[in-house]
Amino acid sequence: MKKQPRLSSLIDKAVFDYHLIEKGDRILIGASGGKDSTALIKYFSDRARRPDCAFEYKALFIKSDFAPDFPEGIADLFGQWGVPFEQLNVNVLERVKPGQKMSCWWCSTQRRTELLNYAISNGYNKIALGHHMDDILETLIMNMLNKGELASMPPRLKYDNFPVTVIRPLCYVSVERLIAEAEQGGYAGYTCTCDYQDNSGRKGARAKLEALTDGDQAKKERLFASMRNIQPLYLP
Numbered sequence: 001m002k003k004q005p006r007l008s009s010l011i012d013k014a015v016f017d018y019h020l021i022e023k024g025d026r027i028l029i030g031a032s033g034g035k036d037s038t039a040l041i042k043y044f045s046d047r048a049r050r051p052d053c054a055f056e057y058k059a060l061f062i063k064s065d066f067a068p069d070f071p072e073g074i075a076d077l078f079g080q081w082g083v084p085f086e087q088l089n090v091n092v093l094e095r096v097k098p099g100q101k102m103s104c105w106w107c108s109t110q111r112r113t114e115l116l117n118y119a120i121s122n123g124y125n126k127i128a129l130g131h132h133m134d135d136i137l138e139t140l141i142m143n144m145l146n147k148g149e150l151a152s153m154p155p156r157l158k159y160d161n162f163p164v165t166v167i168r169p170l171c172y173v174s175v176e177r178l179i180a181e182a183e184q185g186g187y188a189g190y191t192c193t194c195d196y197q198d199n200s201g202r203k204g205a206r207a208k209l210e211a212l213t214d215g216d217q218a219k220k221e222r223l224f225a226s227m228r229n230i231q232p233l234y235l236p
Helices: 007-018 035-047 072-081 104-121 133-147 175-185 200-213 217-226
Strands: 026-030 056-064 085-090 126-128 156-158 165-167
Touching (some): 007 035, 026 104, 035 072, 085 104, 200 217
Parallel strands (some): 026 056, 026 126, 126 165
Antiparallel strands (some): 156 165
């Protein structure tokens, strides 16, 4: 069986390929308490101890008015890892306009806005999010089938109107690897349990991705690579 690279090595490669962490960066990490963001924050805490560390970081949890509290066990781990951590309480429900349905998408949009506002107000030039390879491929499929466009979530995205860049250092990491890492690290099991969940679109895209790739990680990696290997001559 082929030996799998360490999780940190996969993230290091993404950081190198896309220039995600650079000298002088101040990086704000979106913390949810889930396996993805926790693995990402662990990586940052480890990298910050390297001799060549030349960046600052902080983890921020956006607490909506109806979501569960941040898991105490994860907060304890942050303390053990020396992670700078803060919670920001936000009332999302009061922002829902008359006739508008509360949804995961709306909540996520509001929390992302708060991350952006906090980053700008506190001098952070980058926001790190815990989207992994499967998330990116599922978004690709959703956009192709629902919007008719070839688009996804890039590993590095510079906002046009704000002095902030969004980075996704887990872009080379599979969800299976993150699940295994969470189980080994003792932080598996936390998911959002609010009453407004409606992830049917993403669940459908996830099923389509598994069917398209037969659940084969190598095929997922080639599908991901295809987004950087565009052949315009052979497209409409």
